[in-house]
Amino acid sequence: MRQPGADTVLVRHADVGVKSGKVQAEMERRLRDNIEAIVRDRGIDAEVERRWSRILLHADADEIDAATDAAADTFGVRSASPAAVVPPEKGPIVDALARSAEANADAAGDTFAVRARRAGNADAHPFTSEDLEREGGATVFDALEDPEVDLTDPDTTFSVECREDEAFVFTEKRPGPGGLPLGSQAKVVALVSGGIDSPVAAWEVMKRGAPIVPVYLELGDYGGPDHEARAMETVRRLADYAPNFDMSVRKVPAGDVMDLLAEEVGPARMLVYRRFMYRVAEHVAREADATGIVTGEAIGQKSSQTARNLGATSQAADLPIHRPLLTMDKSDITERARDIGTFRDSTIPAGCNRIAPDYPETNATLEIVENAEPDDLFERAAEAARNATVVDI
Ligand SMILES: Nc1ncnc2c1ncn2[C@@H]1O[C@H](COP(=O)(O)OP(=O)(O)OP(=O)(O)O)[C@@H](O)[C@H]1O
Helix, strand or coil: CCCCCEEEEEEEECHHHHHHHHHHHHHHHHHHHHHHHHHHHCCCCEEEEEEEEEEEEEEEEEHHHHHHHHHHHCCCEEEEEEEECCCCCCCHHHHHHHHHHHHHHCCCCCEEEEEEEEECCCCHHCEEEEEEEEHHHHHHHHHHCEEEEECCCCEEEEEEEEEECCCCHHHHHEEEECCCCCCCCCCEECCCCCCCCCHHHHHHHHHHHEEEEEEEEEEEHCHHHHHHHHHHHHHHHHHCCCCCCCCCCCECCCHHHHHHHHCCCCCHHHHHHHHHHHHHHHHHHHHHHCCCCEEECCCCHHHHHHHHHHHHHHHHHCCCCCCCCCCCCCCHHHHHHHHHHCCCHHHHCCCCCCCCCCCCCCCCHHHHHHHCCCCCCHHHHHHHHHHEEEECC
């Protein structure tokens, strides 16, 4: 959909709107800063302004599409519309609707509606929203070929948002991720292995406003350079959503422990590995002032992730372990990975040795896992966390 004369992006926020006044103002400021950071990171020449409960981006016509995309990629944004700004009077508004109908005559589909909304002072205009919809509707009807009005589920909606000083006319609402502005919550450690799931899990908590401290366990023969490159690339994709945040990765040496587990631990090996991993993540979290641990696990997706095994392994950490994908099907996770842009890097072949045992434990208790693991597992985790290196992204 094209909006002739569009020079402004109208940005609507998501859950920011359900907050109390003071919290909302603070979140809107943060959202504005985050949109600006993405706009700058992409080299778009747009001015970002916070006005009423909206954020506006002002850009030249040739950058308006890129500016809309930037806003629609920012956590906390519900939708973004490239809009033409006209005086808040019936004539100019109806004319703008006509121009937009003409420009989209081919792409408009079969049915349409005009929706108008007035915001702010109700006495500011000598017309009602219904007047705009009626007159705008008649004009759009004339401009389209063989159109049909459908007020319930139209193919195209020509919209007007009329404020006291100006009116915005638009035909497109590009959906954003929703959620809350990044940085409005405390940090969490994200265990990112670079597979399909863990980057999606990290993205989900970022969407709810929590910056991540990415942690990658370097697994020696059970990982390798391609495995590591995959993890780093997926974090780079996540960093595109957070150019004003530190996304450097804590790389933790875990090859020796993996060798030991492969030699000494049988069916519970993957569960012992999980306990080691959570424990490492907890040490990093304490050092980085993060308040939880995020993983890409989902109930029953792998033998190590049966409901009982998750129960037994989670007890290795005192901090909460967040599993945003807990109830999701793999096909939905994969679709989300494609949408957010991490799928391609996640599927680079990693070519590493298999660590999983042939007959894995699926019904573990804490006692079973504790009996199977080396006595000094947690000391090893503390040491591995201390030896972490920081990889810039
Ligand atoms: N080497 C690693 N570094 C960091 N985190 C890891 C690593 N291996 C596993 N994890 C974490 O444990 C979770 C479950 O591990 P699992 O073995 O199922 O992951 P995977 O199949 O390698 O990758 P993914 O879950 O990302 O698809 C991952 O989602 C991730 O959060």
